[in-house]
Amino acid sequence: MRKAILKILEDNCRLSAPDIAKMLGIDKDTVANEIKVLEKERVILSYGALINWEKTDEEVVSALIDVKVTPQRDVGFDQVAERIQRYPEVKALYLMSGSYDLSVLVEGKNLKAVSKFVAEKLASMDNVQSTTTHFVLKRYKQDGIVFEDQHEDLRQVITP
Amino acid sequence: MSVNFDKFISPVVKNMPPSGIRRFFDLVANTKGVISLGVGEPDFVTPWHIREACVYSLEKGYTMYTSNYGLPELRKEISTYLLKRYEVEYNPDNEIVVTIGASEAVDIALRALLTPGDEVLIPEPCFVSYSPCTLLAGGTPVTIKTNASNGFKLTPQQLEANITDKSKILILCYPNNPTGATMSKEDLQAIARVVEKHDLIVISDEIYSELTYQGKHTSFASLPGMRERTILINGFSKGFAMTGWRIGYVCAHKHFIDAIVKIHQYTIMCASIMAQKAAIEALQNGRAQVSHMVNQYNYRRRLIVSRLNEIGLSCFEPKGAFYVFPSVQITGMSSDEFAEKLLDEEKVAVVPGNAFGESGEGHIRISYASSLQQINEALNRIDNFVKRYAHLSAVNSN
Numbered sequence A: 001m002r003k004a005i006l007k008i009l010e011d012n013c014r015l016s017a018p019d020i021a022k023m024l025g026i027d028k029d030t031v032a033n034e035i036k037v038l039e040k041e042r043v044i045l046s047y048g049a050l051i052n053w054e055k056t057d058e059e060v061v062s063a064l065i066d067v068k069v070t071p072q073r074d075v076g077f078d079q080v081a082e083r084i085q086r087y088p089e090v091k092a093l094y095l096m097s098g099s100y101d102l103s104v105l106v107e108g109k110n111l112k113a114v115s116k117f118v119a120e121k122l123a124s125m126d127n128v129q130s131t132t133t134h135f136v137l138k139r140y141k142q143d144g145i146v147f148e149d150q151h152e153d154l155r156q157v158i159t160p
Numbered sequence B: 001m002s003v004n005f006d007k008f009i010s011p012v013v014k015n016m017p018p019s020g021i022r023r024f025f026d027l028v029a030n031t032k033g034v035i036s037l038g039v040g041e042p043d044f045v046t047p048w049h050i051r052e053a054c055v056y057s058l059e060k061g062y063t064m065y066t067s068n069y070g071l072p073e074l075r076k077e078i079s080t081y082l083l084k085r086y087e088v089e090y091n092p093d094n095e096i097v098v099t100i101g102a103s104e105a106v107d108i109a110l111r112a113l114l115t116p117g118d119e120v121l122i123p124e125p126c127f128v129s130y131s132p133c134t135l136l137a138g139g140t141p142v143t144i145k146t147n148a149s150n151g152f153k154l155t156p157q158q159l160e161a162n163i164t165d166k167s168k169i170l171i172l173c174y175p176n177n178p179t180g181a182t183m184s185k186e187d188l189q190a191i192a193r194v195v196e197k198h199d200l201i202v203i204s205d206e207i208y209s210e211l212t213y214q215g216k217h218t219s220f221a222s223l224p225g226m227r228e229r230t231i232l233i234n235g236f237s238k239g240f241a242m243t244g245w246r247i248g249y250v251c252a253h254k255h256f257i258d259a260i261v262k263i264h265q266y267t268i269m270c271a272s273i274m275a276q277k278a279a280i281e282a283l284q285n286g287r288a289q290v291s292h293m294v295n296q297y298n299y300r301r302r303l304i305v306s307r308l309n310e311i312g313l314s315c316f317e318p319k320g321a322f323y324v325f326p327s328v329q330i331t332g333m334s335s336d337e338f339a340e341k342l343l344d345e346e347k348v349a350v351v352p353g354n355a356f357g358e359s360g361e362g363h364i365r366i367s368y369a370s371s372l373q374q375i376n377e378a379l380n381r382i383d384n385f386v387k388r389y390a391h392l393s394a395v396n397s398n
């Protein structure tokens, strides 16, 4: 049941507990309680919306930055990661396998703001050996959603 | 001299009533801002890997006729699929014909078997093509009314009561369009005994077999002694979301297939190779996507049944397909009246139950092949509508 609730909410977090209960054929209080527990255990971290900012007049620039780090005795990459993740400009942070160590998704108002953040905050950080910045030019798909997808119902209105 | 068109049109066709759905379609098509829960096909687009396989086959130059029976590779896949999923065995060499959807399969199966005067037993409510195809093949449709009270299953008693010495074929369709009814193995075994006793042949339209939400789908052909008596029809339209591809198949004992393929070879030649290539991909790699779709339908099914019962449109729980078939009795309206008023006042389209046979009167077919958002919005509107009229009907009956 847990997994089913999580999957449903991951797809559409606006569904109410009573609706989810009906979809799963279980009691609505059971679902409401389970969701509370999931929130408390921080399995569910937040309920957000996926927004195509390009369709607004708000400008957002994002970049993926490959960061090479000198691992530290005992703590490995965690200490550097902890310092990086505190910046609100950092939207996502992953430890990677391969030719670099941390992948940092940074968002800013414009190119300059992001570059400045990388130069002044990231690159200059202790134990950071190098950074490579890739600006995002266009988002096609995110979290399983295609941005410019056909949403019109192309079917006949009534069929047998 | 002007042409007297009527004189030339075959009386069988002339006397065929127009589809009840057609009339309603025109009404809906002329209304703006409608949420339609009247669609008998998946709201999912065919999974991308299947579409991609078709595109690839075109790039490779697969644009020719195939064997009348269909591509050998596809028949092999169908044979393996039927054995694995439904425990029925058909020889891909001479017991499977790939058709232009289940629709063609119904037509050629009936035409291959019927001679004038033969009666075809058709449990209703049912899909709209069975009676017209029977008539076109020279047969006589004998409809059997099934009831909401036992979930629109066919009972052996109802069947027995309609058998005459002219009865030749029984058409079964479970999971059912429009009711969503399914029949368990035991239910079907009881029917099989009657079929055996009266020496009938069964055309089993199992096009919704993948969309079974409780228990396992039982193919009629898998019952002891029934393989030889069954013409099994299935396809890709519903389970794999491939309605527009027009591809399905018919399986039967070699002797029946020999006859069926004769009609197919002269009238159709073969199903389109693009669709056949796509169908191979569907069977080889489609399982995950089918499960995903079935899961989504199941969520919607439970939501819609539970809400309809809250609203007061009582409905039994359908265990298959993507339809619910609630009674509109609480409003005191007929199927037509309910569907037309609902369209007019709340801009929600459903199909009047009588479009699927007389015994569908007093019911409406609601399809849940629609997004959750649409379903929820439509249900809110239906709720308003029923509140408005249930009240009146209660006053009237007091």
Ligand SMILES: Cc1ncc(COP(=O)(O)O)c(C=O)c1O
Pocket: A160, B040, B100, B101, B102, B103, B104, B127, B173, B176, B177, B205, B207, B235, B236, B237, B243, B246, B247, B248
């Ligand atoms: C019961 C039933 N049989 C057959 C068909 C036709 O299927 P196909 O698209 O394979 O011709 C439908 C389609 O609505 C159906 O509901």
